[in-house]
Amino acid sequence: MIDEFLDHVLAGGTTEVEEAIRKAAAAEITPRFRQLAAHEVVEKNGPHDLVTVADQAAEAHLTASLTALLPGSVVVGEEAVHADPTVYEAIQGDAPVWIVDPVDGTRQFVHGESGFCTLVALARRGELLASWTYAPVLDEMAVAVRGRGATLNGAPIRSARSAAPDTGTDLQVATSHPDYTTDDQKRALLGLDVEGVRPRPCGSAGLEYLAVARGDLDATAFSWEYAWDHAAGLLLVTEAGGAHTTIAGEPFRITGGNALPFTAARDQATAERIRTLLRGR
The missing domain is CATH 3.40.190.80 (D-Maltodextrin-Binding Protein; domain 2)
Incomplete structure (x- = not known):
């Protein structure tokens, strides 16, 4: 099952993961955008390191949905590691691992700015296999699959530009x-x-x-x-x-x-x- 799913993802079949990410954002992040109460925002390690109820709920949502898509996989999420640093060790293990940042740019999210996103990567034995970057307010979904290129909202993207x-x-x-x-x-x-x-x-x-x-x-x-x-x-x-x-x-x-x-x-x-x-x- 694990190898079949990885083969599917590496062949470009990322739709199920994209849908899981969109659903988590729609359920837990966007309803709270510009709606956070003061008690729903907490400093972790200073004023530039914030966590909100949206971070926590979205990570829990993604943990359930992503591991259901890939039985035998584990999740290393920012909030889970904050609660238990030993969770991070799974990145070096043999099981496929979903690396999750539920709200990247929490400071921007808290301030009501659109510049935040949800980050998900799939790795195994320290090797990156696929990744998803979803900015819900901007309606942008970037996907990368190892050896198969990168897309933004389905269109290929390249990092080179004309000006050198x-x-x-x-x-x-x-x-x-x-x-x-x-x-x-x-x-x-x-x-x-x-x-x-x-x-x-x-x-x-x-x-x-x-x-x-x-x-x-x-x-x-x-x-x-x-x-x-x-x-x-x-x-x-x-x-x-x-x-x-x-x-x-x-x-x-x-x-x-x-x-x-x-x-x-x-x-x-x-x-x-x-x-x-x-x-x-």
Whole structure:
């Protein structure tokens, strides 16, 4: 059953997962958009790390529906890991794992802004197989399947754009919020403050990855490695023709232990340029 389902997904049959994600958002997220009461929003690790009843309910909804689609699979969700950090270890296990961020961009969601999304990735033994990025207010569903490309609302997308760095166009780079960086990482990110590069703080990580995948953003530079923020977007960028690398010149691993910061970019040359700047060279 597991291998048949994985074969089905890898062949492009992602409709059931898309429907599960849409249903979870329709039931638990969009009805609460701009309707949250003060007691329904809680700080986890500071004012920039929020959780709402929508996050919790949507993750529970997705956990039930996704594991029903793929018996024997497990879910690693942001809120479940917050409650029990040992849940994260499943990413390294043999069972297929759904990596879920129910509301990526919770701060934007709380403020009534449209820039948030639901992120789901399917992986096995640390290898990304498929991913879904759904922005319900924007009505955008991006899907990536390993070896089969990336789509946005059913249409293929590519990360390359006509303007290249040597044409005089500044590189647009979304970077980590300072609250989530160590002193060493802050110094590395300062390497992007050079002529020809225009860094800015990131919003929803999932939507920043989508912007890279569709060619609207040149790169990201992130300093944290929680898989629920990055798994879906990394596969999306890769399947759209982009590349990713850590500061050590290695591909980012969803199992952890990465040298940080790392970048995802619209092509390999841009990824290497960002890595060189992050290393101070």
